[in-house]
Amino acid sequence: MKYNKSEVSVNNRICKRCLTRELAEQGENFQYLREYIENLDMDVKAPAELYEERLAVCKECDFLLQGMCRSCGCYVELRAAVTKNSCPYKRW
Ligand code: SF4
Secondary structure, three states, rough: OOOOOHHHHOOOEEEOOOOOHHHHHHHOOOOHHHHHHHOOOOOOOOOOHHHHHHHHHHHOOOEOOOOOOEEEEEEEEHOOOOOOOOOOHHHH
């Protein structure tokens, strides 16, 4: 994955528009988060298509920083994984 200069800090560890699953590719460990999402009960878990649509919106949002929403403080992958959740700015 390539980043433009404004998205990456001097030490290459800050990515403004990354999800945790992309940080994991850089060696960060968010396995616990992925396992939690994978094991959500089906009656609360967002369908895969809805989940990806939500994350695509977050990826374009200025509030996203290293997988976390700076508005609500949630990891967006976790927030988006639950059907009843919504974006604090009503973007999804
Ligand atoms: S949850 Fe909403 S405000 Fe937060 S990063 Fe996603 S789109 Fe942006």
